[in-house]
Amino acid sequence: MVDLTRAQESPAFPAVARPTVAWGRPKPGFFGLLLLSVTVFYIFLPMIAVFLYGLATTWTNHVTPDGYTLAHWRDSLADGRFRVVLGRSLALAIGTAVLDLLLVTPAVYWQRVRNPRIRPVIEILAAIPFSVPYAVIAFGLLPLSGTYAPSLQGTLWLLLPAHAAVAFSFAYWAIDSSMAASNVVGLSEAARTCGANVATTLTRVILPNIMPGLASGAVLAFGVSFNEVALVQILCGNRFETVPLYTLNLLKSTDADFNSLAVMTGITFAITLVLSVLVVSLNKGRAAAGGTTDAKGAPA
Amino acid sequence: MSHHAQATGSGRYTAAARTLSIGERAKALFVDWSLALPLIVMASLLLIAPALSMVWSSFAGEDGHFTLANWAKTFSSAASQHAMENSLLLAATVATLSTLFGTPLSWMISRMARWSRSFHLGILNVAANFSGIGLGFAYVAALGTYGMVTLAFQNVGLGFTGLPQSSFTGLVLAYCYSNVPLFVLLSLPVMSLLRDEWWEAAQTSAATRWQFWRYIGAPVLMPFILADWLLIFTWSAGMYGLPVALVGEKPGAFRLVTVEMYRSLYGSFFGDHRMPVYAVLLMCLAAVSLLTNRWIMRRGTRWLT
Structure with a gap:
């Protein structure tokens, strides 16, 4: 769920009006069409292979499986370990999303209405998970937690904050641009003129206005956590098996069950697809609103 | 405000x-x-x-005192040199291929009609996010020994036995799966900086398409393309889940920095002096790349707004 949003929200490129007449809109040439179709084919091919493996009875030496069955899906979804892993991953991802909203929203609000000096601090923090590999952060946390908080090692109570920390930058960019678009400073002044305190202003005025940003921030944080494997593996290992770690363990085992792997990968893929669609549709509304208020709401 | x-x-x-x-x-x-x-x-x-x-x-020795021994040992060991060279080579290859394929794709998509643009962006978005362990398995299912493509080749009589997933070529193919789409998504906003009026003006002055790209298009876009190359390079060097899924513990497999770090988990972890050095090298790469990226973005947009 990572980098698309950052590219779209990069302050260097405020939504430029899309040209309606482009080069007299030429059709892509022969090589252009070839490149496009090869790319689309290349993207779809592994997905089709996964899909077919999830439905195959056996698959020996033909291009397509020998027969089709829904048994793998039924068996996998009935399997205890499979369900635990899936439920655990979903819960962890939801927890990450909620924690990020709780941490990021007040901070961004305060930075906009009270103290602009908060911004550079958060931006530096946000740049770390954006550029430093999660594996490096995980390997750094391992000895640290061993020295200062050994009781947290290998537990959810270290993994959840770690996921929230690496995912927060994506929630931050989404919420920040949403606050810019809905003119939170003006709204806060109006609310305070009417006698509302900070808590009332936040819950009754600001939050309803930045809902699309909150939703898209939550979706992004969810996606980071759900697909993340480095922190899970390094901090918890098999004590806390999530979907990616389960897939990895299955893939590494000598008698890898391709069909069951295909079901899990199919589910991962479906979740990725749903999250992508959500982000795109949430961003569409905001981009339209952001176009008119960007200049006003942009940080000084 | x-x-x-x-x-x-x-x-x-x-x-x-x-x-x-x-x-x-x-x-x-x-x-x-x-x-x-x-x-x-x-x-x-x-x-x-x-x-x-x-x-x-x-910088800490086994007794906890400051030492440069970890760095010296890492840089003098042939295996570590190999891992670092391979990681940089793989990242550079993936970033270059992503740029070569991604730039024309990004340009085409930026000039598409709305629905067609959304369709292609949707596909690329999913591919860019489908990059971890799941992709590792999908890759094996398509190109491995029993993969769909392998079987298809064998059916038409070609003796293709699957691409070794832990080879350089195999890794490049798998890395490109998410990085080419990522490059397109990164570079797409930049494409709107090239104004259609400039092409009209060039045409009015009897410029050829090549001249337009040589003297207007390339100079305007080049800094941003380089900045995106750098980001893809950095991210590729630091990729963890995919190479661990594809290479893992296989003896004699392609050595990569991140895979070596993964192996240190199961080796003598606290005695391993190389892992922190690798981590610091990856952090330095991230810092240099991010600062350069921001600097290029600032300079590049300064006179375009």
């Missing part, structure tokens, strides 16, 4: 500061930062502290 808030806010405090006691000033300072404190404290503990701890470990 925030300008206004800043002016009234700080104005009030500086005017009042003369009469406020130290305690009151400390309280005002605390209130100024209060709602952001939980986030700042947590992110510092979980992002900055681990980075510092890796830097410290890379």
Whole structure:
């Protein structure tokens, strides 16, 4: 769920009006069409292979499986370990999303209405998970937690904050641009003129206005956590098996069950697809609103 | 907006500061930062502290004293040199291929009609995000020994036995799966900087398409393309899940920095002197790449707005 949003929200490129007449809109040439179709084919091919493996009875030496069955899906979804892993991953991802909203929203609000000096601090923090590999952060946390908080090692109570920390930058960019678009400073002044305190202003005025940003921030944080494997593996290992770690363990085992792997990968893929669609549709509304208020709401 | 808030806010405090006691000033300072404190404290503990701890470990000997031995040992070991060279070579190859394929794709998509653009962007978005362990398996299912493509080739009589997933070519193919789409998504906003009027003006001056790209298109886009190349390079060098899934513990497999770090988990972890050095190298790469990227973005947009 990572980098698309950052590219779209990069302050260097405020939504430029899309040209309606482009080069007299030429059709892509022969090589252009070839490149496009090869790319689309290349993207779809592994997905089709996964899909077919999830439905195959056996698959020996033909291009397509020998027969089709829904048994793998039924068996996998009935399997205890499979369900635990899936439920655990979903819960962890939801927890990450909620924690990020709780941490990021007040901070961004305060930075906009009270103290602009908060911004550079958060931006530096946000740049770390954006550029430093999660594996490096995980390997750094391992000895640290061993020295200062050994009781947290290998537990959810270290993994959840770690996921929230690496995912927060994506929630931050989404919420920040949403606050810019809905003119939170003006709204806060109006609310305070009417006698509302900070808590009332936040819950009754600001939050309803930045809902699309909150939703898209939550979706992004969810996606980071759900697909993340480095922190899970390094901090918890098999004590806390999530979907990616389960897939990895299955893939590494000598008698890898391709069909069951295909079901899990199919589910991962479906979740990725749903999250992508959500982000795109949430961003569409905001981009339209952001176009008119960007200049006003942009940080000084 | 925030300008206004800043002016009234700080104005009030500086005017009042003369009469406020130290305690009151400390309280005002605390209130100024209060709602952001939980986030700042947590992110510092979980992002900055681990980075510092890796830097410290890379310079700490077994007795806990400062030493350069870890660095010296890492750079003099043939295996580590190999891993570092391979990681850089793989990242450079993937970034270059992503640029070569991604730039024309991005250009085409930026000039598409709305629905067609959304369709292609949707596909690329999913591919860019489908990059971890799942992709590792999907890759094996398509190109492995029993993969769909392998079987298809065998059916038409070609003796193709699957691409070795832990080879350089195999890794490049798998890395490109998410990185080419990522490059397109990164470079797409830049494509709108090339104005259609410029092409019309060039045409009016009897310029050829090649001349337009040579003297207008390439100079305008080049800094941004380089900046995106650098990001893809950095991210590829630091990719963890995919290479661990594809290479893992296989003996004699392609050595990569991140895979070596993974192996240190199962080896003598605390005795391993190389892992922190690798981590610090990846952090330095990230820092240099990010600063260069921001610098290029600032310079590149300065005269275009």
